[in-house]
Amino acid sequence: MNSPAEWRKEIREGRWRNPTAGLAPGYAQANLVVVPEDYAYDFLLFCQRNPKPCPLLDVTDPGDPVPRYAAPGADLRTDLPRYRVYRDGELVEEPSEVSGLWRDDLVAFLLGCSFTFEAALLRAGVPVRHLECGCNVPMYVTRVACRPAGAFAGPLVVSMRPVPVHQLARVFEVCARYPRAHGTPVHVGDPAALGIRDLVRPDFGDPVPVRGGEVPVFWACGVTPQAAAAAARLPFMIAHSPGHMFLTDLRDEDLGWE
Numbered sequence: 001m002n003s004p005a006e007w008r009k010e011i012r013e014g015r016w017r018n019p020t021a022g023l024a025p026g027y028a029q030a031n032l033v034v035v036p037e038d039y040a041y042d043f044l045l046f047c048q049r050n051p052k053p054c055p056l057l058d059v060t061d062p063g064d065p066v067p068r069y070a071a072p073g074a075d076l077r078t079d080l081p082r083y084r085v086y087r088d089g090e091l092v093e094e095p096s097e098v099s100g101l102w103r104d105d106l107v108a109f110l111l112g113c114s115f116t117f118e119a120a121l122l123r124a125g126v127p128v129r130h131l132e133c134g135c136n137v138p139m140y141v142t143r144v145a146c147r148p149a150g151a152f153a154g155p156l157v158v159s160m161r162p163v164p165v166h167q168l169a170r171v172f173e174v175c176a177r178y179p180r181a182h183g184t185p186v187h188v189g190d191p192a193a194l195g196i197r198d199l200v201r202p203d204f205g206d207p208v209p210v211r212g213g214e215v216p217v218f219w220a221c222g223v224t225p226q227a228a229a230a231a232a233r234l235p236f237m238i239a240h241s242p243g244h245m246f247l248t249d250l251r252d253e254d255l256g257w258e
Contacts, residue, residue, distance in 0.1 A: 031222030042150025052220035089233035116181035143195030154231030
């Protein structure tokens, strides 16, 4: 079983370009947001005001691609399977590395990821449908507004996992232990209450079936900053491609409490 450092090497050398769900079990994965230094305070404040979708794990110094707390030997320019590049709020490319785009004024943020609580749910006997199906988790842009901060404003993005009704209480109990990995769900049941029209047409990721005796459960999602950047027409931002996360050296339990 590969360690996070071994997986990062596989990714850096181009041998893994798929979503990272299930890689390096027991270790935390992270969402990536990279912005110019002029916008870094705004984004830090956006995270502080919206901790459910943006639970902050690490911040780099300007121009430094090494996350010195979360993974001291890593390189955020090369160690994710796929990136997204935004200019003036528009997605312009999805490269496999961003070394050529890196600048001395860029500040990188790592945010906790739902893959942490997914591992805990599996240990608790709760099924995780997109892992069963071998696909990416479905994600949806909602009509729920985040609290704005400077240049950053926009809608909350959520991820969805079907849960058997009789296991709902267990889901909340497990996820409450991981506030730095999105924590407890933000909504259970009717997708229309969030402004989601059709579960089979996610804005990001892949659709998964909701079976008899199950209810759709929604968590705040780390893709939210990408929706905020688009809404605010941020001049430049680099982020992870949804589902293609950064593997940290932090243990899942480092993001939780006993």
